[in-house]
Amino acid sequence: MSDTTVRTVAPADGKLGVLVVGLGAVASTFIAGVELSRRGLAKPTGSLTQLATIRLGKRTEGRAPLIKDFVPITPLEDIVFGAWDPVPDNAYQSCLHCGVLDKHEHVYPIKDFLEGITPMPAVFDQAYVKRLEGKNVKTGKTKRELAEALRQDIRDFKAKQGVARCVMVWCASTEIFIVAGPTHQTLEAFEAAMDANDPSIAPSMLYAYAALMEGVPFANGAPNLSCDIPALEKLALDKGVPIGGKDFKTGQTMLKTVLAPMFKARMLGVAGWYSTNILGNRDGEVLDDPESFKTKEESKLGVLEYILQPQLYPELYGEMYHKVRINYYPPRGDNKEGWDNIDIFGWCGYPMQIKVDFLCRDSILAAPLVLDLALFFDLAQRSGMSGVQEWLSFYFKSPQVAPGLYPEHDLFIQQTKLKNTLRWMMGEDMITHLGQEYYEDR
Ligand SMILES: NC(=O)c1ccc[n+]([C@@H]2O[C@H](COP(=O)([O-])OP(=O)(O)OC[C@H]3O[C@@H](n4cnc5c(N)ncnc54)[C@H](O)[C@@H]3O)[C@@H](O)[C@H]2O)c1
Numbered sequence: 001m002s003d004t005t006v007r008t009v010a011p012a013d014g015k016l017g018v019l020v021v022g023l024g025a026v027a028s029t030f031i032a033g034v035e036l037s038r039r040g041l042a043k044p045t046g047s048l049t050q051l052a053t054i055r056l057g058k059r060t061e062g063r064a065p066l067i068k069d070f071v072p073i074t075p076l077e078d079i080v081f082g083a084w085d086p087v088p089d090n091a092y093q094s095c096l097h098c099g100v101l102d103k104h105e106h107v108y109p110i111k112d113f114l115e116g117i118t119p120m121p122a123v124f125d126q127a128y129v130k131r132l133e134g135k136n137v138k139t140g141k142t143k144r145e146l147a148e149a150l151r152q153d154i155r156d157f158k159a160k161q162g163v164a165r166c167v168m169v170w171c172a173s174t175e176i177f178i179v180a181g182p183t184h185q186t187l188e189a190f191e192a193a194m195d196a197n198d199p200s201i202a203p204s205m206l207y208a209y210a211a212l213m214e215g216v217p218f219a220n221g222a223p224n225l226s227c228d229i230p231a232l233e234k235l236a237l238d239k240g241v242p243i244g245g246k247d248f249k250t251g252q253t254m255l256k257t258v259l260a261p262m263f264k265a266r267m268l269g270v271a272g273w274y275s276t277n278i279l280g281n282r283d284g285e286v287l288d289d290p291e292s293f294k295t296k297e298e299s300k301l302g303v304l305e306y307i308l309q310p311q312l313y314p315e316l317y318g319e320m321y322h323k324v325r326i327n328y329y330p331p332r333g334d335n336k337e338g339w340d341n342i343d344i345f346g347w348c349g350y351p352m353q354i355k356v357d358f359l360c361r362d363s364i365l366a367a368p369l370v371l372d373l374a375l376f377f378d379l380a381q382r383s384g385m386s387g388v389q390e391w392l393s394f395y396f397k398s399p400q401v402a403p404g405l406y407p408e409h410d411l412f413i414q415q416t417k418l419k420n421t422l423r424w425m426m427g428e429d430m431i432t433h434l435g436q437e438y439y440e441d442r
Contacts, residue, residue, distance in 0.1 A: 007425050010382040012074040014164025017157060018374045019216070021207050022172025023085040023119045025281050025334050026221070026248075028094035029363040030171070030370040031081050031117060032101055035110050038076050042106060046368030049073050049375045054419050056428050058437070071422050072382070073375050082157045084150075084207075085119035085172070086134020098281065100334045100363045120153050123203045128175040130289040132282075143201050144194040150210035167377045168211040168218045169370050170245070173283065175202050175224040176291035177298065184229035208232050212241050217377035219392075220245025220400075221370065223295045228400050237387040242380040244373075244389040247397040250365035251358055252277060252338035253300055254411065259342070259354075260307040261410040269316040269345040273304060278329035279336035279362060288328040300324045302398055307409050336362045369395045383425050391421035 020027040036042035044050040056063040092114035140146040183193035208227040211218040220226040227243045236243040310317035340356040393399035394414035399407040
C-alpha cells in the first residue's frame with residue numbers, strides 16, 4: 001500500500017548539540033572524524049547520511065539523490081559536541097590514549113579543536129563497570145539528584161553553546177547484566193527507585209531519563225538496558241522524544257546478519273557457528289569482566305535465533321550450536337580480530353565449512369554509526385516521531401522494538417526499512433521491488 005502523504009519535517013535550523021556519554025575510543029574517533037571531514041582532511045566513509053543515495057520512483061526515472069539532499073539532515077558544520085566521562089581526558093588526550101587514529105595525520109592537525117572538548121563529570125558507579133575507576137564523577141545523595149544534575153548539564157550546555165537542539169548517544173562502557181524488573185515498569189516505580197538508590201537503576205538509565213526529561217533523543221550504542229524498559233519507553237512517547245538501541249552493529253554481528261539470511265534464503269542447514277574475538281582496547285578490558293561480558297553475550301547471541309527461525313526449520317537449525325567468545329588481548333589495541341567458523345550442510349546433509357577472519361578496527365567501524373544515529377534521531381524528532389525508532393535497527397545488534405514484536409536482524413531488510421521510512425517521511429512511493437509494471441503492455 002502506498003502512502004504518499006507529505007509529512008511536515010521541521011527544517012534543520014540552528015546548531016545541533018551531540019552529547020556523547022563516554023569519551024573513549026568510539027566517541028573520540030567519531031568527534032575527530034567529523035572535524036577532519038569538515039576541514040576536508042578525511043572522508044566520512046561508512047556513513048549513510050554523508051555518502052549514500054536513495055532511489056526514488058521507478059527504475060526508469062533515474063532519480064537517486066544523496067540522502068542528505070533528500071531529507072533535511074543537519075550539516076556537519078552545524079554540529080557542536082559535548083561529553084561526559086569519569087576519566088578527565090579531553091578529546092585530544094583520549095585520541096592519543098586510544099591510538100585509533102594516526103596522530104601525525106589525524107590528531108595533531110586538529111589538536112586545538114579536540115582540546116576544547118573536555119568531559120563533564122560523569123554519573124558513574126564502579127558497581128556497574130567493574131574494570132574502570134573514575135575521578136571525574138558527580139556526587140549526590142540519591143540517584144534522582146544525579147539525574148537532575150545531568151539535566152542541569154544539558155540545559156547549561158544548550159545555553160552556553162547556543163544550540164537549537166540536542167541528541168544524546170551512549171558511547172560509554174558496557175554495564176553489568178541487569179534484567180528488567182518491577183522498578184522498570186512504570187515512571188512512578190522508576191522515580192521511587194531513584195529516590196531509594198535501588199541497585200536496579202544503572203547509571204545509563206539515569207542519562208536516558210535525563211535526556212527524555214529534557215526532550216533530547218537518546219540512542220544506546222551499548223548492550224545495557226538503558227532506555228529499553230517500559231517506564232522510559234512510555235516517558236519517550238509522553239514527551240514526544242525518539243529513543244532506540246541497543247549496541248552498535250559493527251563487525252562480527254554485521255557479518256552474521258548478512259551471512260545467516262543467505263543460508264536461510266537458500267535453505268542450507270547450520271550445524272554450528274563458533275565466533276571468537278581478540279581485542280585489546282579499554283572496551284576489551286571492561287568486557288573481560290564476566291558480568292559486563294554477559295550483557296554483550298546476550299546481545300550477540302540473539303541474532304541467529306531470530307534470523308534462522310529454528311522453530312520453523314527444526315531440521316536445518318534446530319540443533320545449531322552457537323558460541324561467542326571475547327578475549328582481552330592488549331597487543332592488538334583497537335584492532336579487533338573476529339573469527340567465525342561456520343559448519344553448514346547442504347544437499348543430502350553433506351557438511352561444508354566457512355571461515356571468516358575479519359581484521360577490523362572497532363572504532364573506525366563504529367564512528368560513522370554514531371554520526372548517522374545522531375543525525376537520524378534528530379531528523380526523527382523534527383518529523384514528529386517519538387518512542388522506539390525501529391527503522392534505525394540497521395545500526396544495532398539487538399534492536400529495540402515495540403512490545404510483542406520480534407526484532408528484524410537481516411541487514412538488508414533493515415536497510416530497506418530505513419530507506420522506505422525516509423521515502424514515507426517525504427511523501428514518496430515505497431519501493432517494494434515487485435516490478436511487474438516493467439513487463440506490462442509490452
Ligand atoms: N567499537 C565498536 O565496534 C562497538 C560496537 C558495539 C558496541 N560498542 C560499545 O560502545 C561502547 C564504547 O566503546 P569504546 O571502544 O569507545 O570503549 P572505551 O572503553 O574506549 O570508552 C568508553 C568510555 O566510557 C566511559 N564511561 C564508562 N562509564 C561511564 C559513565 N557512567 N558515564 C560516562 N562515561 C562512562 C569510560 O571511562 C570510557 O572512557 C562500549 O560499551 C562498547 O561495548 C562498541
